[in-house]
Amino acid sequence: MFQPIIRVSDGSVSHYEALIRMQGDGDRIYLPDEFIPLAERTGLIRRIDFWVVDKAIDMLASLPREHPVSLSINLSSGGLQDPSIISLVRRKLDMTFVSPSRITFEITETAAVSSFSKTREMVARLRALGCSFALDDFGTGFSSFNYIKNFPVDYLKIDGTFIVNLIDDPTDQVLVKSMIDVGHTLGKKVIAEYVESPGVLDLLRRFGVDYVQGYHLGRPGLSPTSDTPTMTASLAGLAAPLETMIGGLRPRLEASG
Numbered sequence: 001m002f003q004p005i006i007r008v009s010d011g012s013v014s015h016y017e018a019l020i021r022m023q024g025d026g027d028r029i030y031l032p033d034e035f036i037p038l039a040e041r042t043g044l045i046r047r048i049d050f051w052v053v054d055k056a057i058d059m060l061a062s063l064p065r066e067h068p069v070s071l072s073i074n075l076s077s078g079g080l081q082d083p084s085i086i087s088l089v090r091r092k093l094d095m096t097f098v099s100p101s102r103i104t105f106e107i108t109e110t111a112a113v114s115s116f117s118k119t120r121e122m123v124a125r126l127r128a129l130g131c132s133f134a135l136d137d138f139g140t141g142f143s144s145f146n147y148i149k150n151f152p153v154d155y156l157k158i159d160g161t162f163i164v165n166l167i168d169d170p171t172d173q174v175l176v177k178s179m180i181d182v183g184h185t186l187g188k189k190v191i192a193e194y195v196e197s198p199g200v201l202d203l204l205r206r207f208g209v210d211y212v213q214g215y216h217l218g219r220p221g222l223s224p225t226s227d228t229p230t231m232t233a234s235l236a237g238l239a240a241p242l243e244t245m246i247g248g249l250r251p252r253l254e255a256s257g
């Protein structure tokens with residue numbers, strides 16, 4: 001699925017976030033929360049991340065020139081720890097002539113913190129190719145501010161939990177304002193996700209946020225624009241083992257209440 005990320009300054013689409021769904025046997029569609037944690041525990045996540053990168057760059061290459069769409073791609077810590085992601089990105093960009101400026105990788109604070117120096121190096125190498133980086137779920141870690149001081153990302157993405165109740169929660173307002181200020185002071189663009197109402201958008205505009213994303217601006221859809229292709233492809237043998245594992249989990253989850 002693809003969800004638009006909108007520039008607050010003029011309401012135009014900056015880029016789209018790619019959000020994976022998995023089709024199991026039959027028509028059952030699994031949301032990422034149902035299979036990504038499992039894939040992380042079993043190591044399958046690297047193959048998923050590589051698959052997403054591969055297909056996302058193919059999709060960018062397949063778009064007509066009059067649609068210079070850019071994409072944000074979520075990378076797990078597992079995917080980012082594997083140096084072959086760099087050769088994959090380089091090879092795909094060379095093969096397809098897609099400009100690296102059309103790709104932003106989103107990594108989470110927790111993922112990055114787990115191996116700070118290695119992650120930093122991988123991020124620097126992918127940025128050297130011309131790709132951008134966003135720090136996702138910003139504000140949920142324990143030392144967010146200290147941490148971004150030394151981390152080479154282009155965007156901070158304020159976690160949606162600070163945004164959903166922004167109108168009614170004065171604490172969230174103070175925190176969001178300070179995250180925006182810190183981001184700007186460090187030279188980063190700031191994105192707010194989970195923008196679900198015009199009131200929240202107004203408040204964020206007053207706070208000076210650069211980009212917004214959420215159901216109020218656009219829900220995830222099957223393709224970025226009406227005249228671009230939908231991106232469905234086989235998870236290359238990964239769906240079946242994952243679905244079996246999910247099936248194996250279910251009775252245990254039910255048994256534990």
Ligand code: C2E
Nearest residue numbers: 018019020031032033052074075076194195196214215220
């Ligand atoms: P995320 O990266 O923080 O993505 C934002 C999630 O919020 C998405 O859920 C999106 O559909 C949802 N969302 C968007 N707007 C709103 C809104 O206004 N209100 C609310 N309540 N939710 C909104 P989704 O698609 O279920 O993805 C969940 C998580 O799964 C993502 O969180 C990301 O961490 C992970 N994920 C998704 N796609 C991929 C992928 O291709 N690779 C990897 N490694 N992880 C992925």
Ligand code: CA
Nearest residue numbers: 017074106136
């Ligand atoms: Ca994300």
Ligand code: CA
Nearest residue numbers: 136137159193
């Ligand atoms: Ca997020």
